[in-house]
Amino acid sequence: MKDEKKLLFKVGELASLVGISVRTLQLYDQKNLLNSKYNKSHKRVYDRNDLLKLQQILFLKSLGFSLKEIDDIILKQTNGDDLEKVFTAQRKILLNQIQNLNKIVETLDIVISETNVGQKVSMERIVTILKLMNQENPYSFIVQYFDDDQLITINNSLLQNPEIQSEEKELFSQLGSLYHQGYDPAGIRGQELAKRWWDLVCEFTSGDKEMMKTLFSIGTDSAKWPENTKDMQKSIESFLEIALYIYLQNNDILIKDGTVQ
Known part of the structure; x- marks a missing residue:
């Protein structure tokens, strides 16, 4: 049985093996993406590592990467033998x-x-x-829960405000972490999260009662959320809702029909 590391492919053989044209291999050679070697007969050949490198090129190309991106970013960070x-x-x-x-x-x-x-x-x-x-x-x-006027507010207050977006992402990340680590919603960490969450809600809604009502309706409709939000849904129902309820009670904040009384 031949040693795979010593196995060599001529240009036509490699092109036929992987289903590409000889011209494509020549292009990769010209771009220094996949350089051929010369055998004793002075014919261009490729070895096993070249085959693995070609597989990476074709894979990344199928995902829309340009040849320059593949050369500059991807291939120089990988080892063909690994x-x-x-x-x-x-x-x-x-x-x-x-x-x-x-x-x-x-x-x-x-x-x-x-x-x-x-x-x-x-x-x-x-x-x-x-x-x-x-x-x-x-x-x-x-x-789908907001009307057009509310969407204008979202565009102005959330999507164009990097600080609020950053705070939102951090809070969701912290929520998931506290939930999965089994923290108590009534404990110090849980109540700190509830306060930051409530502060963000107040900043986001700017006192708009209808916006506040819509946000609460989204939370109570979690059963209809997309499949990829299931984990977030569990952490909200099992941790955030409890933490918020306790925080609002402790601070004499009354919510009725989705609005602050």
């Missing part, structure tokens, strides 16, 4: 692609559902959806 590292990195890229595509599909489903009931999709709604998709925001489904 198969586990190569395929693990590719798997991570694919999972990220799948997650992003699922988010886009769910957002488009919202738009489709609104057009199906004969409603004209407003410019404010389209702009908000596009911004949320651009930010890869997992909560883009919430646009």
Whole structure:
């Protein structure tokens, strides 16, 4: 049995093996992405490591990476002999692609559902959806709960305010961490989170009672949230709702029908 590391492929053989043209291999050679070697007969050949490198190039190219991106960013960070590292990195890229595509599909489903009931999709709604998709925001489904005037407020107060966006992401991350680590919602960490959460809600709504009411209605409708929010839904129902209830009671803040009394 031949030693795989010493196995050599001529240009035509490698092209036929992986299903690409000789011209494509020549292009990769010219771009210094995949340089051939010369055998004793002075013919261009490729070895096992070149085959693995070609697999990476074709994979990344199928995901939309340019040849320059593949050369400058990806290939120079990997070792052709380290198969586990190569395929693990590719798997991570694919999972990220799948997650992003699922988010886009769910957002488009919202738009489709609104057009199906004969409603004209407003410019404010389209702009908000596009911004949320651009930010890869997992909560883009919430646009269906707000009217057009409220979406204008969201655009102005949230999507154009990096500080609020950063605070929001940090709070969701902390919520997930406290929930999964089994912290007590009534404890110090739980009540600190509840205070920061309530402060963010007040800043976000700016005293708008209807906006506040809509936010509470989103929380009570969590059973209808998309599949990719299930983990977040559990942490909200089992931790945040309890922590907030205790915090509001301790601070004599009364909520009735989604509004502060």
